[in-house]
Each structure stands twice: as C-alpha cells, then as structure tokens.
Amino acid sequence: MSVLNRATKEALAAIGAALPGVSVGPDDLGATPKPEMGDLAFACFGAAKTLKKAPPQIAKEVAAAAKTAGLIAKLEAVGPYVNVFFDKTAFAAAVVDDIASAPQDYGATPAIGKKMMIEYGSVNTHKEVHVGHLRNVCLGLAAVNLRRAAGYEVIPAYYIGDVGAHVAKWLWYYRKKRSDDASEDVRAFGKIYTEATRLAESDEKYKEEIAAVLRKLEEHDPEWEALWLKTRDICLREIERIFAELGATFEKKYLESEVEAPGKEAVKELLKGGIAKVGEREAIIVDLEPDDLGIFLVLKGDGSALYSTKELALAKKKFEEFPNLAESVHIVDSRQSLYFKQLFATLKKMGFDKPMTHLGYEFVTLKEGAMSSRKGNIVAYEDFRDELLTHSAKETATRHADWSKEKTDRIAWAIAEGAMKFGMLKQDNDRPIVFDIEAALAFDGFTGPYIQYAHARLASILAKAGKEGPSSSKAGKTVSFAGPVDAGEYAVLRVAADLPDIAAKAAAAYRPSLLCQYLFDLAQATNDFYRDVPILAAAEADRERRLAIAQAVKAALARGLALLGIRAPDEM
C-alpha cells in the first residue's frame, strides 16, 4: 500500500472514531485547495444529514475529538471541513523509504492474476505512417505500461492491414503506371497511394478494375500475389522499424491477410445461423436495427472481404490463443465507434460473448483540416521525427559543445522522443489534437523535456555529491534519512507521494493525460525545491537528508516518464 493510502486510512479511522453512527469512506476525503490548508480534507456534509447538525458544528467536534496518531499530526476545523495535517517528517521519511525500496517500480501494484490483450499500432501497409498513427502508438504504449503497473499481465498486439481495398488500389496503380520503378523507398509508397487515389477517382471505370484486382488477390493469383508479397514485406519491415524506434514491442502480431479466409467462413456461419442475410446488391449484412445499431455489412456483394469480415475471425482467434483474457482492448480512433459496437453486437449474436472493448480517441488534425492519406495532405511520422530530432540535436549541441557526436545524438533522441510522446499524451483522449509543428517543437512549458530537465537537474546535484554517477541508470545506494524536514522538502515529497494513486487512475481509465498533468506538477514542485532548498551547500545533517529526497524525487520523475514510454537522461 502506498504511503498516501496508509495516511488516508489512518485519517479515516481517526475521523470515523470521532463520528460514531456515521459511515465515513474515502469518498468523503479529498484534497485541500491549497497545500497550506493541510494534506487532506474531510467534508462534513454527509455526516450533517445523518446527524441532523450543521456541517461546521460537526467539523469542530470532529477536530476536537479525533485522536492523532501515526502519520496524522493535526486535525483542524475550517468551516464545514476538517483539514488533516500529516506528520511531515514521518510522512517524508515513509515516502523516501517507499521509493528507495523499489525505485523502478514505484507505485506499481503486485500482480492481480488477470491477463489482458491491448491491440494498438494497427496501421496499414502501402500507406505512409503519419502523426495520427503516432498518437495511437503513444497511447497504446502508455496503456500497456500503465496496466502492467496496475498488476495486469498484458499482451501487446498489433493488427496490420496488409490486404483490402487500399492495397488493391495501390497494386493496380503500380502495375499500370509505376512498374518500371524498382525503388524500394517506402516513403515513396505513400505518394503512390495518393496518386492511385487521384487516378481512381478520375473515372468510374477504374472502380471495377480495382475491385477485380482485389478479387484476384483473394483468389491468390500468382502474379498479383507476388507483387503484393514483395511490396507488403517492404512495408512491414518499415513499420517494424518505426515501432522499434518508438520502443513499442509486440508479443502478438496479427495480419489481416491471415484472417481473411477464416473471416469468410465466419460469415458463412452467420448466414447458416440466420444471423446474417443477403442485403442490397448481394452483400451480406447483419440487421442490427433492433439494437439501434443500423446495418452491419460483413461481406461485399462480389464476395470479397471487408474489414468487418476479417475482424469476426480475429476476435475468435485471440480468445482461442488466450482463453482466459479478462479484457481484450482495441485502441482505434473514435471514428470507428459505431463499427465496433456493431462488431461486438454481432459477435454476441453468434454466442461469442467475451470481454472486448474499444478504446477510442480523437484523431490528429491539421490547422487546415483533417489529414487524409487519400488526399496526401498528411504529416508523415518520419518527416516530423527528423525535424524534431534536428531541432533537438541543435539545442543540445549549443549547450554541450564538448559532447561527442554519439552522446549528443543519443540525448537529442531522448529529448525528441520525450517531446513527441508527451505531446501526444498530454491531451485527453476525447479531444482532437490540432497538430502544430511550432508547438510540437517546444521544449518548455507543459512538455516532456520540461520534466526531463527537472530530472536532469536533480541528477546533476546527486552526481556532484557522488551519490549517483551521471550515466548510471539504476538507483544508487540509499542515503540516510534524519528529520525534521522543512516546508520546502516536505512540499515536493507530498507531490511525489501522489504518483501511485495517479498511475492507478490513469491505468483504470486509460488516461495517460492524468499522468502527464501530474508529472508536470511534480516537475514544478521539483523546480521549487531546487530553487528554495540548498543541498550541496547545506550543513551535513540537512545535506544527507536532502540528497535522499532528491534521489527519491528523481526516481519518481523517471518512473512516471517510463510509464509514458519516455526516457529520463541524467544529462541533457
């Protein structure tokens, strides 16, 4: 149990004992508006109802009657609230101890024996990876880390769209216009897709040509299949490379092509079972009107597969491979909300009632409007990364002219990654991100590098004190802790104590933004501490204690960033 939870429990016990006949729970206990007002606040409105007394009166009685013990030092009635003050030194020592005992796992819950799959990073081949996909990967990565910290056994999976109409269109165009181009430059693939779309939309007759290519592919026509396999594999290698550089690792890798045939079988079963029927233009549909979910199309009129066809089989495949999944999450942008509702409803009709959820998020747009691979007005991930990296390397080089090229590049990438991932996660899932390169290149304010910087400053102090080498990634030896702590020391530890709770909330709701907000608060508190509390120049006893605090806070910052998939370099 975290130190804060322990203190909260003690506070509730003390207050509960002073209020016989009233049930008090964690819900009655919240944060105070300002740190000076105490560590926790108990609202007396609920008790007022039960006791038929005025809240301020109850507050006064509770403050007078409650016994202080352990981590609780003082209770004070302010209006209808009882403000709880922790024993600063005892609390600070407990937090430092808690972090020092397992710095890399600070705030983690022991295993809860539940297995879950998180599917994310599900991009398409034959198209360029853009900043919209980046949001997906960052969210998925954070979700995996957060759920693992919450005690789940998580299986990260991706599901790549390596077949379908977009691939057929690409191959159709390539053979028609670009077959002389032997280039294997994947970044050119995206442009080919845009050109293909332009040509395809220029004349109705092309529609049928492309549909024919798709049928050929599904029939495994050797010539088309060879071209498809060759180009697909180039794309898959590129996608793998991008995932690797973002630190995204996957235990299960699904391809649309492998569930195409089983998907068609599933549709046959649906027809046999009377769940699906033939709709307009011979298409196979599931009528979900009674569930207010409209019509769900599961197979095209010409017999070729749709996204839905394949996903019917994929859902089954996942649970065949992992029968005991407590949850199977699909991280896909919220434009697919209706589609997933339809999919889950159809699976349920098939008697396949498994815990599947769609985690939606708003997409990334440009100031000019929506990005579209079809139109070609996208910000390619690699262009963005290159620009960010160039900027970050330049900034790093100005500050550290003496660093080697290797070191500069390594640190510059950590900073670029911090800016990129934090930028994608700091906003709540249900708000669109309007991509602005100026803002994305910022390293100050509410950004990843701001937090990395606070961490590096603490690292620098510790290095000077000989407590931790600048390049060590593991926590050094623990430092002795002897109180009493002053206000500045306590303030930063009080914030650090919130991490376990915030991480748990962020994990439960899949909201990394909560952790971003929190880490920014912790970094600000760190900068206050840095400004107000001298460490190296302090008297021996204070110095040791403050170094211990610096070490604990540094570990908390690093841990929080790690949950977001961001590195915390000791120098930057």
Added chain:
RNA sequence: GCGCCCGUGGUGAAAUGGAUAUCACGGCAGCCUUCGAAGCUGCUUUUGGGGGUUCGAAUCCCUCCGGGCGCACCA
C-alpha cells in the same frame, strides 16, 4: 435527419458534485559571481445561452446555439 464526442482567459488545456476555477503558450516587466536560464519571479485575461436536480454544478438532467465525427460494399 439520427447517433457519438466536444464548447472553460487572446490560443491550447486541467479540475472523484466541494472551499477563492488551476496550468501552459502568447504579450509585458524582471532574475545567471550561490547545486544546470530547456529554469525561476511578477503582471495580463476565463466556465456558449436558458431552465432544472442539489446544502453545493465547469462537472449531473432537459433544451437551444456552435463545432467535429459517424450512419451499406473504405479501413
């Protein structure tokens, strides 16, 4: 038309139904002879309209207005 999501300072955002709505950016004015100025300090400006529920509403409900997205052969 129906459904989902969102309306908070100039801009972008935060706030388990709780105390005086919190940050960042921008702008203006300051701070490097004291542990790293990618930092710090000060000033600047806010809950779309109207009802309702509640001791208490940015938050919940209704309604209107505004924006985004989705609604049969794309994924």
